[in-house]
Amino acid sequence: MTPVSSVDELAAIYGPAVPRSLTKVRDRLTPAYRTWINAARFVVVSTVGPEGTDGSPRGDVGPVVRIADDRRLLMPDWMGNNRIDTLRNIVRDPRVSLMFMVPGSNNVVRVNGHAIVTVDADVTQQFEQRGKHPRSVVVISVTEVYFQCAKAIMRSALWSGEDHSAALPKAGDLLQEVEPDFDGAAYDAGYAAAAEAKMW
Numbered sequence: 001m002t003p004v005s006s007v008d009e010l011a012a013i014y015g016p017a018v019p020r021s022l023t024k025v026r027d028r029l030t031p032a033y034r035t036w037i038n039a040a041r042f043v044v045v046s047t048v049g050p051e052g053t054d055g056s057p058r059g060d061v062g063p064v065v066r067i068a069d070d071r072r073l074l075m076p077d078w079m080g081n082n083r084i085d086t087l088r089n090i091v092r093d094p095r096v097s098l099m100f101m102v103p104g105s106n107n108v109v110r111v112n113g114h115a116i117v118t119v120d121a122d123v124t125q126q127f128e129q130r131g132k133h134p135r136s137v138v139v140i141s142v143t144e145v146y147f148q149c150a151k152a153i154m155r156s157a158l159w160s161g162e163d164h165s166a167a168l169p170k171a172g173d174l175l176q177e178v179e180p181d182f183d184g185a186a187y188d189a190g191y192a193a194a195a196e197a198k199m200w
Helices: 007-014 019-023 031-039 085-092 151-156 171-178 184-197
Strands: 042-049 052-059 066-069 072-077 095-101 108-118 136-148
Touching (some): 031 108, 085 108
Antiparallel strands (some): 066 072, 095 108
16 A cells, blocks of 8 residues: 655645534533533543553543533543543653543544643542542643534444344454453453442
8 A cells, every 4th residue: 555645645635624623622621611511421531651552441420521611621540440541641651531422422522632641639529420539630731622413323323222232252352362261251250340439
């Protein structure tokens, strides 16, 4: 395959950007964007570090982030697998992008900015689930916010309600590919109960 090797070549292939795709970008959270983000329980967080890029899904029972003001978002880091890929990247390179999704909406709201990781008690104590607090909170300073064109979700029919999961390998199958002696079926059978105890 021959790669496209320059931005000029790309520009010649695609032509100019649709004007509203540029003018819709805001540098702060407007009232409409605040409403949208407050409705989102799911976000994909993208970061970059010396080892490469990372995209991490985050979810919560209420808003997945808390809006501190029109330029800052607070995202609690609830219990996970302790790989800390996202946090490690932010500590070394603060650039971050977020893609907020709400079931049923064909739009995606994107936030670009810079982030820090804090363990300050006055910040972590703002979040509580089942008597637990996050070990850290990611504070995102917003530099850009805009909605993404709806065509990707429309093409994929993401919210159609169709369930294709039965044909997919389960997590236990994927682990068993790495460790042939691993009991993937037992892992999958017990995962929901085990995860419930470690959700927060």
